[in-house]
Amino acid sequence: MTYDAASGADFSAFLAKGKDGRASLDLLVRGARCAGCLGKIERAVGELPGVESARLNLTSGKLSVGFAGPSGDPAAVIATLDKLGYPATPYDPGQAQIAHDREGRRLILALAVAGFGAMNTMMFAVPLWAGLFGQELGPATKQVMMWLSGAVGAPCAIYAGMPFFQSAWRSLKGGRANMDVPISIGVILTLVVSFTETFLNGRDAYFDAAVSLLFLLLIGRWLDHQLRAKARSAAGDLLAMQAPAAAVLDGRGHEHRRPLSEVQPGDIVLVRPGERIPVDGRIEMGASELDNALLTGETAPVAVAAGQVCRAGALNLSGVLRLQALARSEDSALAAIARLVEAGAQSKSRYVRLADKAAAVYVPVVHTVAALTFAGGWALGLGPREALIRAVAVLIITCPCALGLAVPAVQITASARLFRKGVLVKSGAALERLAEVDHVVFDKTGVLTEGRPRLIDGDPDTLALAAPLARASSHPLARALAEEAGDGPLADEVTEHAGMGVEGLIGGRRARLGRAAFVGADSREASETELWFGFEGEAAVRFRFSDQLRRDAALAVAALKARGLTVEVLSGDLAAPVWSAAERAGIETWRAGLTPQEKAAAVDALAAQGRKVLMVGDGLNDAAALAKAHAAMAPGTALEASQNAADLVFSAEGLMAVAQAYDVALTARRRAMENFGFAALYNAVAAPAAMLGFVNPFVAALAMSGSSLAVTLNALRMKSRP
Structure with a gap:
């Protein structure tokens, strides 16, 4: 409506x-x-x-x-x-998706009608073509064939051409001309001339040319729509991470569930273990550990207690917390990140694609040439009918079908090639932007590294002893320890101490697993994430964990540098693990402890210096930077919001997909430029031929179809490249 x-x-x-x-x-x-x-x-x-x-x-x-x-x-x-x-x-996001789906159905139906019309119009056009080879039909039979051709082809052309006609009308109504204007004029004039020739018992009718032209153009339009369909709203996904309701305590301490939009600053909110913090708040009572990985990228849970501030979106791991709300849901840190993501997506929309740049030159030139052909032909003694046929031939032979297919055909072929390599391309402009990058920014956790802690030392016998307690805990490090130990029994009488660890009975003996102070050990090292385990009255032992570097991280970084790109790391994690990962990957420039806003600001600063940034990230803290970067990639294990903020998503375990995607993007850009060059050369030869009367609308349609086939075959050459 x-x-x-x-x-x-x-x-x-x-x-x-x-x-x-x-x-x-x-x-x-x-x-x-x-x-x-x-x-x-x-x-x-x-x-x-x-x-x-x-x-x-x-x-x-x-x-x-x-x-x-x-x-x-x-x-x-x-x-x-x-x-x-x-x-x-x-x-309305729901209505926006409905409108997008409706447009897709409309295009596929128009494409089907155009295909049906092209095939069936040919049944009547082929006998007319026989006259070219000396097998002339009788006048009555010829006119019947022309009328039948029009009866099938004209309705199909009118229906299939509606997406172009409506777009052209909106453009002209607004005082401008887009690429759909010459297409619409060419199709309408072709139908008018064809009906005129049929009515006057002329030699040729071109209904088949009109509907075939629309069929080829709709292929390009539908391919472009399919690529657009893969782009979703990352900002909406971020806001969807917020809990739909919060447990608010009244003055008597009674709990009431309220929609998140009704939580006001000053309200007391109860957050249980396993729940996300609904709004930014200060802890009034309780202690726990928070998983801030999605917000900051830190791999280690953070202990919090009364008086400390918690941010919306953090996951409460162990203890019950009472928070005093400091902001409404729309003013939370999570909402601020969503606004940054939305702003980045809008700035990307301003990118002018290759086809748009070509159209800016093409449309006025074609209009001028067609008008000069009609006016010049009439002035030089041709009748208005012959002058109009030449002008129509110019519009058909210079129709932007090849131009319209030049980029989508390349992008679809390149996208298919990358898909076979485990990389999903989500937007038509993504490959164009990727081919322009000169600087690559990596997040650490989940990108350079695997994103999950793994045990790097520990005696197997001690590991087996600690495993029953680890299996009873939801702490990320305890889960990693339990995964290393494998299946087995659970400890008895397990008690979880918020922010400290777990305690229980193993074989009747009391044991603890958690922080050094909780277990009774003295640890002065802070370079590695660790857990301590010990039985009551016995010496404690330490388990150390590390987030392992992806197996080909160093190779991928070296490959990007070999292609002339500079590389750096922007991470929200602690300095020590960021430095370690960057050094092992061969990256000299790195920054640690960054907030999502600081990451986005860093990308903006690089853009202000004239750099074209490729951002590779996976967490919520990367979403804004992904949206603001010139091009963006995310691993398949990334948060859904980050995948949607990215232009490409790679499912492979390794990072070489980044270098491979860059190579394919460069090749795709070369193929697109070759197609544009061919289209320009084709028009430079074909347009004068049509202006001089050497080409009628039928031959013009054949030439136009040949040019479209040529650019498509050139796009398919990407499949054969190593």
Whole structure:
């Protein structure tokens, strides 16, 4: 459903208030496909009175409008978008997905109709072609074949051409011309000329050319849609990590479950073991250990006690906590990261793809050439009918079918090649951006390293003794110890001491597993993550753990450096393990202890220096940096939000997938440029031939189809490269 701003409807209910008191509006915009659409929408909306900012995300279709004061005029924004030819509705993620799926079904149905029309129109066109070889049909039979060809081809062309016709109309209505304008004009004029020739008993009709042209163009449009379909909203995934409700204690200490949106600063919130912290808060009572890996990248759980601040999204591991809420859910650290991710995604939308750059030159040139052909032919003595046929031939033979397939065909082929190597490409522009990078940033935990602690020392007999306690604990290090020991019995009478460790009976003897002080040991070393184990009254033993480097991390780093790329590590982990991992991987530049905001700021700083950054990360603390980087990759084990913020996801255990993806991206860019070069050469030869009357619309359609086949075959050459 669309909203008519002229109807006097009140849209103020869709305004949201920020913490600064200013109003904002989120709209779902339909029809925006390229950087030109984005720029036009943002400029027009940004110039409205009272509008402070306007940012459009092409992938999701979400337009975020910020007003300068506590109120705004949503109706004026919607009316402006409608005048530009981009209908808008209040943003709803569910409706956005429904609209995207509807567009996909519409394209595949149009493609099917065009394919049906092309095949069946040929049944009547082939007998007409026989006249080219001296087997002329009788006049009556020929006209019947032409009418039958039109009866099948014209309806199919009109239906299959609707995506192009509507896009062209919206573009012209907004005072601009996109690539769909010459396509629409060419198809419509071809049908008009064909019906005119059929009615006047002329020599040729070109219904088959029109529907075949649309079939080839729709292939490219559908391929592009399929690549876009893989991009989802990472910001929405981040916010989905928050608990839907929180346990709030009233003045009498009674527990009430409230929706997260109703939790206010000052409320007392109860968080049990295994639950995530719902909002930023300060501990009033209790002690526990928090798993901050998703927020900071730290591999070791962090002990917390009364008076300390906990961030939303952290996982409570052991003790019951009572928190005083410090912020609403929309003002939490997790929500701040989501806003950074959304801003990064919107900035990526401004990237101008190769096809858009080519279209900016192509469209005005083709219009000019076709108009000059018609005007010049008429002025030089040709009749209006012959001049129009030549102009139509120019539009058909220079149709951007090859141009439209040049990039999607390469990207689909490259994506298929990478898929066989375990790399999923999620967006059409991802490979183009990846081919431009000159600096690679790695996260440590889960990227350079495997992301899970492993036991690096410990006597097998002692390990077997400690395993019953380890199996009874949910602590990450205890789980790693239990995994190393394998299946077996559990300890009896197990008690977990928040932030310290576990205690229980093993074979009737009391034992403890946890921190050195809890077990009664004295440890002055802090370079490795560790657990201590001991029976009551006996000396304790230490188990040390390490996050192992990926097996080919050093090889991948060396391969990237050999390709002229610089490499560094940005991590939220402690300095000692970051330095160790970077040194073993052969990376000289590293930074540790970074927050998600600091990582994103570091990527922004590199971009300000003119660097094109490839970010490789897996955690929640990497999501904002992934979204802001020029290109981004994430491993298949990464958090879903990080995978969605990334442009490519690799499922392989090793890091060589990063270097392989870069190589394929470079090859894809070369193939795309070759296709553009061929399309330019083809048009330079074909357009003059059509202008001089050497090519009629039928031959023009054949030549256009041949050019499309040529760029497709060139794209397929990627499969044969080693």
